[in-house]
Amino acid sequence: MRILPTLFQNNRTWAKKMLESDPDFFNKLSKVQTPEYLWIGCSDSRVPANQIIGLMPGEVFVHRNIANLVVHTDLNCLSVIQYAVDVLKVKHIIVCGHYGCGGVKAALDNRENGLIDNWLRNIKDVYRLRQAEIDACATDAEKHSKLCELNVVEQVANVCHTSIVQNAWKAGQPVTVHGWIYGIGDGVLRDLDVCITGPEEVALTHRMK
Ligand code: CO
Numbered sequence: 001m002r003i004l005p006t007l008f009q010n011n012r013t014w015a016k017k018m019l020e021s022d023p024d025f026f027n028k029l030s031k032v033q034t035p036e037y038l039w040i041g042c043s044d045s046r047v048p049a050n051q052i053i054g055l056m057p058g059e060v061f062v063h064r065n066i067a068n069l070v071v072h073t074d075l076n077c078l079s080v081i082q083y084a085v086d087v088l089k090v091k092h093i094i095v096c097g098h099y100g101c102g103g104v105k106a107a108l109d110n111r112e113n114g115l116i117d118n119w120l121r122n123i124k125d126v127y128r129l130r131q132a133e134i135d136a137c138a139t140d141a142e143k144h145s146k147l148c149e150l151n152v153v154e155q156v157a158n159v160c161h162t163s164i165v166q167n168a169w170k171a172g173q174p175v176t177v178h179g180w181i182y183g184i185g186d187g188v189l190r191d192l193d194v195c196i197t198g199p200e201e202v203a204l205t206h207r208m209k
Contacts, residue, residue, distance in 0.1 A: 035061045038084040040077070040155070041096040042068045042103065046184045049096075053189070061088060067103030067151065068095055069122050070158035082164045091174055093159055096189070097152040098182040104148050108140075123147070126154045152179040153194050160196050161206040169199050170208070 018025050037060045039049040049055075049062045063080040070077055084090045097104075106113055107123035127134060130150045137143040156179040159165055168175050179194040199207050 029058045033058050033061075033088070035059050035084075035088060036091050037061065038063070038081065038088075038090045038093045039096060040064070040068055040070060040080075040093065040159070042066065042098055042101055044098060044101065044184075047096070047098050047182055052096075052182060052187075061090060066116065066119060067101055067107070067123055068097050068155060069119070069151075070095065070155045070162075071122055072158065072161070078162065078164070081159065081162060085164050085168050085173070085175060089173065091176065093165070093175060093177045094180055095152055095155045095159060095178065096180045096182055097148050097155075098184055099145050099148050100184050101148050101151075104151055105144055108144060108147060123151055126151050129154070149181055149192060152181055152192055155179070156194050156196060157203070157206075160202045163208065166199060166202070166208040 015026070022028075035058065037053075037055070039053075039060050039062045041047055041049055041062070041064045043064045043066050049060055049064070050057070053060065061080070061084045063077055065074075065077065070081075081093070084093070103116075103120060104123055106116070107120040107127065113120070127147060130147075133150065134143050134146050137146050156177050159177050165175055165177065174197075177196045179192040180189050181192055182189050196202065
């Protein structure tokens with residue numbers, strides 16, 4: 001007997017439904033993937049990439065970690081970006097944060113949570129960089145939301161600072177990096193309007209020659 005039988009049953013039902021709408025669906029997908037989008041989002045179970053943006057399997061390449069961070073030395077995230085840009089030739093990289101992010105909240109207080117604190121230090125760096133803006137918020141809830149937003153803005157910059165994206169631009173490959181935030185409470189995505197399309201929009205300190 002299989003363990004977690006409900007999940008296997010769900011899978012059979014889902015696969016059958018997909019085949020009913022397109023008998024060739026899995027056959028086509030097994031041959032090639034040509035997503036136009038790379039999604040970098042939070043691991044939070046309430047923020048599932050495909051469902052939120054209404055895309056089918058094969059349409060979005062996904063990387064998720066706690067608090068949607070793009071850390072300069074994270075081989076995992078960098079490998080995803082490199083494969084997405086160099087091999088899949090995605091046209092858009094979306095960094096999507098969300099309000100109510102537990103990782104961001106943990107970074108705002110000084111409680112100890114174990115190993116993860118070392119990961120959350122990257123969000124504390126954002127807090128330190130933008131402290132005046134965050135501390136100007138009237139309530140703790142507003143501070144939390146503001147840091148969720150500013151964290152996305154910083155991670156968008158981090159994507160653009162990678163040698164991968166800068167080399168793609170240098171080669172004339174169109175790649176646009178977007179910063180979005182999702183509301184768990186209302187299911188709505190908001191564009192943070194920090195879209196970057198080329199090296200001239202990157203800070204001089206990080207622009208490769
Ligand atoms: Co989160």
